[in-house]
Amino acid sequence: MTSSLGSSGTSNGGLGKASNAAKDEVPNAIEVDHIVKKYGSFTAVDDVTFSVREEEIFGLLGPNGAGKSTLIRMMTTLIPITSGKARIAGHDVATDPDDARRAIGVIPQALTSDIDLTVEENLSIYAKLYDVPAAKRKQNIDELLELVDLTKWRSAQTKTLSGGMRRRLEIARGLVHSPKIFFRDEPTTGLDPVSRVAVWEMLTNIKSQRQLTILITTHYMDEADRLCDRIAIVDHGKLVALDTPPALKASVPGSNVIEAQFESAPADWEQTLHTLSKVTSVQHEGAGMYRILTAEGSRTTTELVEAAVHANVVVKSLSVQNTTLDDVFVHYTGRQLRDELVKAHAFTMPSRPGTQP
Numbered sequence: 594m595t596s597s598l599g600s601s602g603t604s605n606g607g608l609g610k611a612s613n614a615a616k617d618e619v620p621n622a623i624e625v626d627h628i629v630k631k632y633g634s635f636t637a638v639d640d641v642t643f644s645v646r647e648e649e650i651f652g653l654l655g656p657n658g659a660g661k662s663t664l665i666r667m668m669t670t671l672i673p674i675t676s677g678k679a680r681i682a683g684h685d686v687a688t689d690p691d692d693a694r695r696a697i698g699v700i701p702q703a704l705t706s707d708i709d710l711t712v713e714e715n716l717s718i719y720a721k722l723y724d725v726p727a728a729k730r731k732q733n734i735d736e737l738l739e740l741v742d743l744t745k746w747r748s749a750q751t752k753t754l755s756g757g758m759r760r761r762l763e764i765a766r767g768l769v770h771s772p773k774i775f776f777r778d779e780p781t782t783g784l785d786p787v788s789r790v791a792v793w794e795m796l797t798n799i800k801s802q803r804q805l806t807i808l809i810t811t812h813y814m815d816e817a818d819r820l821c822d823r824i825a826i827v828d829h830g831k832l833v834a835l836d837t838p839p840a841l842k843a844s845v846p847g848s849n850v851i852e853a854q855f856e857s858a859p860a861d862w863e864q865t866l867h868t869l870s871k872v873t874s875v876q877h878e879g880a881g882m883y884r885i886l887t888a889e890g891s892r893t894t895t896e897l898v899e900a901a902v903h904a905n906v907v908v909k910s911l912s913v914q915n916t917t918l919d920d921v922f923v924h925y926t927g928r929q930l931r932d933e934l935v936k937a938h939a940f941t942m943p944s945r946p947g948t949q950p
């Protein structure tokens with residue numbers, strides 16, 4: 594079985610190739626084969642094929658409405674598949690949904706733990722729901738509370754927890770029946786930067802301690818970059834690229850990004866920037882701001898400053914960075930992921946009476 598595939602009909606240089614060959618003998622935890630989801634005449638997921646190896650953290654990265662949650666819902670037997678197949682731990686989700694369900698833990702995008710119950714009660718209910726034997730239940734809950742750093746809060750009402758703590762409780766709840774494969778839709782949406790890092794560390798720890806396969810969805814590029822072994826970029830229901838974060842970045846022409854803001858630039862300034870050495874693309878972002886991809890940041894920067902002096906253009910700001918997943922997204926879709934996100938409305942955490950961090 595090939596370990597990574599793209600959706601048919603797309604030309605995606607970022608698809609996993611050599612980097613996967615060495616691990617081909619490891620069985621796949623998830624196999625999605627030409628999967629399609631239609632709502633009436635609208636195609637939410639459009640012929641997507643990929644597989645996730647055991648013990649991998651795999652990310653579905655894409656803007657709002659890309660089809661990430663729909664993919665998770667199909668893989669986790671929550672909605673029927675229009676065509677194609679999904680196998681979870683070897684079980685076909687359409688013909689063998691009960692065995693597929695037993696193998697997985699799922700945490701949906703919305704927070705769903707009961708706020709009027711205590712932390713422990715929320716975990717206990719799920720353990721009973723999944724028929725975890727009574728003797729094992731307490732041990733599992735103790736271990737999980739420790740793992741997500743909520744032991745001190747086991748008797749606290751869930752509504753008194755902070756957003757970050759609730760996310761951690763949901764992670765523990767999804768693991769209460771010791772699944773092999775863990776699906777997490779948007780693990781950190783709505784969290785502050787410190788809580789986000791805490792959730793990332795927690796997921797990484799859990800994976801290493803419990804030999805779990807983890808599939809997350811996210812629209813945060815830094816999250817995908819930091820957390821995932823491999824990333825599938827999804828856009829308008831289609832898989833447009835799939836590989837490790839370094840391989841995806843390497844697949845984009847240019848290795849550095851120069852962000853520069855100019856004052857009193859002439860109308861043909863974008864063309865001038867194109868003529869600088871090693872430049873592979875120039876994007877005008879408005880307000881005198883340009884994003885320039887180059888294969889050699891230092892050389893292009895030197896020439897850029899010289900060109901500005903020559904043309905009497907003021908350089909208001911200048912930064913040189915390595916290529917990011919944002920550039921990868923632009924390369925494969927022609928749009929910027931962060932622009933897509935600005936258009937979308939922000940998710941807000943439900944209000945809470947408690948004041949814990």
Ligand SMILES: Nc1ncnc2c1ncn2[C@@H]1O[C@H](COP(=O)(O)OP(=O)(O)OP(=O)(O)O)[C@@H](O)[C@H]1O
Nearest residue numbers: 632637655656657658659660661662663664702812
């Ligand atoms: N039950 C439904 N009926 C009709 N259209 C739907 C339904 N569920 C989802 N869609 C549409 O399918 C597309 C994909 O939605 P989905 O929720 O999978 O996106 P997403 O990538 O998870 O986005 P987000 O980042 O906002 O969570 C969207 O255009 C959405 O409006």
Ligand SMILES: [Mg+2]
Nearest residue numbers: 661662663702
């Ligand atoms: Mg979603």
